[in-house]
Amino acid sequence: MYEQLKQLSTYDQIELMTKTLVSYPSYSGTEGEAYKANVIKEIVYSFPYFTENPEHIWEQLILDDLYQRKNIFVLLPSPNKTKETIILHAHIDTVHTYDYGSIQPIAHQPDALLRYFQQEQVTDELKRDADSGEWMFGRGALDMQSGIAVHLANLLYYSEHMDELEGNLLFIFNVDEEAEHTGIKAAVGELYRLKEEKGLQYVVAINNDFIAPLYQGDQTKYLYVGNAGKILPSFYIQGRESHVGEALTAIDPTLISSELVNRIGYQLNLIENLDGELVNPPSVLLQRDRKDFYNVQTPLAAMLYFNYFIYEKSVKEIMAELKRITEEASAQIISRLKSTYQTYCQQKNMPEKEVDWQIKVQTYNDFIGELESKGVDTAEIIDSFFSRNLERDSRLTAFNLINELVAHDPGTTPRIILFLAAPYLPNHTLQETQENGKRIRKAIEQTAEEMAEKTGEHFAIKRFFPFLSDGNFLSLKGSQQDIDAVVQNFPAQDKLFPMPLAEMEKLQIPSINLCVYGKDGHRWTERVYKPYSFGTLPLLIRSVIEHIFSE
Known part of the structure; x- marks a missing residue:
């Protein structure tokens, strides 16, 4: 040329x-x-x-x-x-x-x-x-x-x-x-x-x-x-299913998902206040339940993730803030579901069933720790999962992996697992x-x-x-705790979004x-x-x- x-x-x-x-x-x-x-x-x-x-x-x-x-x-x-x-x-x-x-x-x-x-x-x-x-x-x-x-x-x-x-x-x-x-x-x-x-x-x-x-x-x-950096905070929301004829005893994960969207998506109170800089709020990139086909069962689980720009805040700080918001959102929805069921029973003049309305909120790292404390070999489950799963979208793969891990929990209960998915940009x-x-x-x-x-x-x-x-x-800047907050809460990060973290930290270009x-x-x-x-x-x-x- x-x-x-x-x-x-x-x-x-x-x-x-x-x-x-x-x-x-x-x-x-x-x-x-x-x-x-x-x-x-x-x-x-x-x-x-x-x-x-x-x-x-x-x-x-x-x-x-x-x-x-x-x-x-x-x-x-x-x-x-x-x-x-x-x-x-x-x-x-x-x-x-x-x-x-x-x-x-x-x-x-x-x-x-x-x-x-x-x-x-x-x-x-x-x-x-x-x-x-x-x-x-x-x-x-x-x-x-x-x-x-x-x-x-x-x-x-x-x-x-x-x-x-x-x-x-x-x-x-x-x-x-x-x-x-x-x-x-x-x-x-x-x-x-x-x-x-x-x-x-x-x-x-x-x-x-x-x-x-x-x-x-x-x-x-x-x-x-x-x-500006970016994380993809993701939420695996496992509720409790029921027949639609008893829907008021279900814990519908899509209600929790929607409340999280209301509290996180496009919320200006979550942006960092940096004078003279264009700073964007979190935005929803995916929200759906995990049902693959029609039936008359309420959804058991839902998936949600946000685009979340980061500027001066650490990932550790943001994850702590999102966990707090999730606890508040889930508590409000559970209170609403419980109240609605009780009001319905009163209106119909029928006794209430014993319904457990508890839901657990935890990070992926805490979830893995809980499984291992119960004797579950999470490393073996993850290796086995990847030998059988070749899903091209790494985000969907992460949700499927968590679904697999949840299935191995001997005491499965409704829960929300907060984790990070690809990509992560420091x-x-x-x-x-x-x-x-x-x-x-x-x-x-x-x-x-x-x-x-x-x-x-x-x-x-x-x-x-x-x-x-x-x-x-x-x-790559930040303390080891900041880096750990990413790696430990990123399911199979070495497989789904491998990063040369050591070299990035040494280069500092x-x-x-x-x-x-x-x-x-x-x-x-x-x-x-x-x-x-x-x-x-x-x-x-x-x-x-x-x-x-x-x-």
């Missing part, structure tokens, strides 16, 4: 490479990710420096991967023989194109989509953007094939201007960000190997996933010096009290000031990238987000704003790199 790029400006190089990358589907969990990795590798091989130094490009196969996916690594060593290294990373995969509906056949054709939005009845804003010629449409145009193209353009630039490179640059193009983060988790092991074998000293990692307006008319370009932000943190912050502030004066853009520096990012996996800009990520109207993303951003990233290395 170099022959097509060499006479172009940086802007035009990025536009051409973005169109090229968008044209190749690379949906999460498909062979397209591996094919796109090969496309990226061939682009880099075409650059003159790497034609002469092919050993500086290599691939990392994802072990035991059904689709034979791989990460691409590219090292551009500084002529200064330094160990200081800045990482630039981007993810290869995109979400699918089902949302494009009848125009799905052109979802990977930016020019065809542009004509479509110019000609069809669409919103005024969409029509203005299409008519302006300043936006590129297409699946992945924003998230994040344009980000890959920006990194590739800067890789080409520095490979041709080595005299400007004061430190090493390590580029990572990884798979599977949109689903299980398999690519970056594998990359952590490779980063640790390079640190140990080559002595690389990682100063910072720069991700350029997308940003978008936070409100109508927002023109600010946000620069993020950290990442939260972190720049440690500005440390020398390296101060250095990075200063470089970003200098760059923002210079670029604002040069371009007229308005920049704002924020602590937490509000969307999820592969950068979350490049460090600061992660910042200097992002392409656009609108409607993950929607069929997805589009990237070319003037900023192709013109300003590559220069901004270079400036941050050069300011950091000059310190």
Whole structure:
């Protein structure tokens, strides 16, 4: 591709490479990710420096991967023989194109989509953007094939201007960000190997996933010096079934589930109060009972999980808070069920049956401890379960595993088990009290000031990238108790969501987000704003790199 790029400006190089990358589907969990990795590798091989130094490009196969996916690594060593290294990373995969509906056949054709939005009845804003010629449409145009193209353009630039490179640059193009983060988790092991074998000293990692307006008319370009984290608090709710003719003696798990949704879902009192930061409340991602077919038995068990962003709070604190909320919610529902049954019996002038209205609330760790205290070999049950279960969705697998464990409880009673399911993304932000943190912050502030004066853009520096990012996996902070709160309450974490926790803790790589800009990520109207993303951003990233290395 170099022959097509060499006479172009940086802007035009990025536009051409973005169109090229968008044209190749690379949906999460498909062979397209591996094919796109090969496309990226061939682009880099075409650059003159790497034609002469092919050993500086290599691939990392994802072990035991059904689709034979791989990460691409590219090292551009500084002529200064330094160990200081800045990482630039981007993810290869995109979400699918089902949302494009009848125009799905052109979802990977930016020019065809542009004509479509110019000609069809669409919103005024969409029509203005299409008519302006300043936006590129297409699946992945924003998230994040344009980000890959920006990194590739800067890789080409520095490979041709080595005299400007004061430190090493390590580029990572990884798979599977949109689903299980398999690519970056594998990359952590490779980063640790390079640190140990080559002595690389990682100063910072720069991700350029997308940003978008936070409100109508927002023109600010946000620069993020950290990442919001995420947990998936999950609730296995086992009630007590009954025939529908005796439904008032049942403990209906769906009532408890609904009360938990009312108390946790979208509750602003649960968000962390951080001035100037976009902080999101918990949101429901799944709620259902566990019945597979029709019958006249009330549900025995229900499943519920939430998306829960974390910023400064520890997982241990959040789990304690959720357990308290669960105890209060279940107590209210049990009180209501008991009162309703008693009132019914009085109205019908019939004696009450002896009904046990107790329900137990416990974390997964406490549940396992209780089983083992009763002589249940939980490790054997878990091993046996995984030898028989190949469910693709790891969250459903976790619920099925708990269901299996509950079945082995010799004293089964109604209970709610609070646990964590995949994914888990650690939260972190720049440690500005440390020398390296101060250095990075200063470089970003200098760059923002210079670029604002040069371009007229308005920049704002924020602590937490509000969307999820592969950068979350490049460090791990917190006490051992905090880490234990995750691992011990995450059923079969080593199988369902393996994480290189030891390497993450040892690497402690600061992660910042200097992002392409656009609108409607993950929607069929997805589009990237070319003037900023192709013109300003590559220069901004270079400036941050050069300011950091000059310190």
